[in-house]
Amino acid sequence: MKYLIIGLGNKGxxxxxxxxxxxxxxxxxxxxxxxxPFKSTNFGWMAEGKYKGRKVLILKPDTYMNLSxxxxxxxxxxxxxxxxxxxxxxxxxxxxxxxxxMKAKGSDAGHNGLKSIAQELGTQLYPRLRFGxxxxxxxxxxxxxxxxxxxxxxxxxxxxRIEMAAKASLxxxxxxxxxxxxxxxxx
Numbered sequence: 001m002k003y004l005i006i007g008l009g010n011k012g013x014x015x016x017x018x019x020x021x022x023x024x025x026x027x028x029x030x031x032x033x034x035x036x037p038f039k040s041t042n043f044g045w046m047a048e049g050k051y052k053g054r055k056v057l058i059l060k061p062d063t064y065m066n067l068s069x070x071x072x073x074x075x076x077x078x079x080x081x082x083x084x085x086x087x088x089x090x091x092x093x094x095x096x097x098x099x100x101x102m103k104a105k106g107s108d109a110g111h112n113g114l115k116s117i118a119q120e121l122g123t124q125l126y127p128r129l130r131f132g133x134x135x136x137x138x139x140x141x142x143x144x145x146x147x148x149x150x151x152x153x154x155x156x157x158x159x160x161r162i163e164m165a166a167k168a169s170l171x172x173x174x175x176x177x178x179x180x181x182x183x184x185x186x187x
Contacts, residue, residue, distance in 0.1 A: 029166035043071035069120030095132025098161035
């Protein structure tokens, strides 16, 4: 069995430590735990590893957030991976900082990366792991907040939260979405 895990983010050093790049950070943690280095490839960077007998492809698209769907569609088709074996790792303003919520489907909720994926795949019925970044910003400053770096309080527990999200992603691969939702949602 093959799985495709996509961490959403933006390429470039100026975005590396931003809230919007949490998908990249979770993907990097997963790859590290599987001892699978990232290599430059079509539409991004890919790490290939094994987890409990399953092949895991971890992708960080280089298309920028708004065109993430192109990378997802390309790799799903190239590797012949069914939608049920795809997991998108993304940030979410509607959840408190560090809260995890895995869902089998959902709307894009205004998230341009999720919007792009839904447009390219023609459906919103794909699994995603949402990582809460909270909505602690003044009206009209959402873009600056999302593209801003973590504050000191968030940084204190960020690595632990990323590790938990990576564990949830690997649970998806081995235990399936229903078991993973029960074990990790709201944690």
